[in-house]
Amino acid sequence: MGEDDAMYTVLLPTYNERENLPIIVWLLVKYFTDAKVEFEIIVIDDGSPDGTLEAAEQLQRIYGEERIVLRPRAKKLGLGTAYIHGLKHARGQFIIIMDADLSHHPKFIPRMIALQQRDNLDIVTGTRYSGDGGVSGWDLRRKLISRGANYLTQVLLQPGASDVTGSFRLYRRDVLRRLVDSCVSKGYVFQMEMIVRATRLGYRIGEVPISFVDRVYGESKLGGSEIVNFTKGLLYLFATT
Ligand SMILES: Nc1nc2c(ncn2[C@@H]2O[C@H](COP(=O)(O)OP(=O)(O)O[C@H]3O[C@H](CO)[C@@H](O)[C@H](O)[C@@H]3O)[C@@H](O)[C@H]2O)c(=O)[nH]1
Numbered sequence: 001m002g003e004d005d006a007m008y009t010v011l012l013p014t015y016n017e018r019e020n021l022p023i024i025v026w027l028l029v030k031y032f033t034d035a036k037v038e039f040e041i042i043v044i045d046d047g048s049p050d051g052t053l054e055a056a057e058q059l060q061r062i063y064g065e066e067r068i069v070l071r072p073r074a075k076k077l078g079l080g081t082a083y084i085h086g087l088k089h090a091r092g093q094f095i096i097i098m099d100a101d102l103s104h105h106p107k108f109i110p111r112m113i114a115l116q117q118r119d120n121l122d123i124v125t126g127t128r129y130s131g132d133g134g135v136s137g138w139d140l141r142r143k144l145i146s147r148g149a150n151y152l153t154q155v156l157l158q159p160g161a162s163d164v165t166g167s168f169r170l171y172r173r174d175v176l177r178r179l180v181d182s183c184v185s186k187g188y189v190f191q192m193e194m195i196v197r198a199t200r201l202g203y204r205i206g207e208v209p210i211s212f213v214d215r216v217y218g219e220s221k222l223g224g225s226e227i228v229n230f231t232k233g234l235l236y237l238f239a240t241t
Helices: 021-034 052-063 079-088 106-119 140-157 173-182 189-200 224-240
Strands: 007-014 038-045 068-070 094-097 123-127 134-136 169-172 205-209 211-213
Touching: 007 021, 007 079, 021 038, 021 052, 021 106, 038 052, 038 079, 052 068, 079 173, 079 189, 094 106, 094 173, 106 123, 106 169, 106 205, 123 189, 140 189, 140 224, 169 173, 173 189, 189 205, 189 224
Parallel strands: 007 038, 007 094, 038 068, 123 205, 134 211
Antiparallel strands: 094 169, 123 169
């Protein structure tokens, strides 16, 4: 399935994911192994008080230090900077970013890889808002926030993807590094800015419909301040790009 010598790095940011981490890692190992693809999983834990790092260390003993790489930080510094931190250490030519809470199923990864290879893409985004993609388990408030954020971005910024707030994506490593360097926002709005800048820079973007399933264990970290940040980021990009 993979390019002959292509390696894939999965960046898994974690904050209080002790229950979810062993399951997501097991699934990732299974899908990459079945697809005969070289991979590593970088866990970026931000000092989770629930013992996520200890769970990650145990997984490292089971699957090996080549496969499970730990890049912890001492305290909670946010999702955007967690990706940047993990990216610095990534060995793969392709980077997959995804949540560790099982809302993103690794079964979609082989489809993302296949689409990237078929169309020689720079980015493949998982989309909940086209084809048979969708969301399950969210309440009305969360659905409205996500739909509203995506709708406003489509109208104001015409990005090259239908789901700009999602964070299940495959990037060429060099493209991701360039985008990270060009993005200014922090927090959840970061995902939207990445796609908008990628569109402006002319990168080739494809989409794979995904079903997003709300987490069973633990809690979302989305709060009111992220909604304010998103709105500010949207207006900033509207004015400057
Ligand atoms: N290292 C680290 N990880 C974090 C932090 N905050 C969250 N995470 C990890 O990031 C992933 C997503 O966190 P959630 O807080 O569960 O995200 P969410 O509210 O469900 O939001 C998801 O959907 C949004 C769009 O609807 C996305 O914008 C967002 O990126 C994420 O995928 C999980 O693996 C979680 O442990 C942090 O400060 N540091």
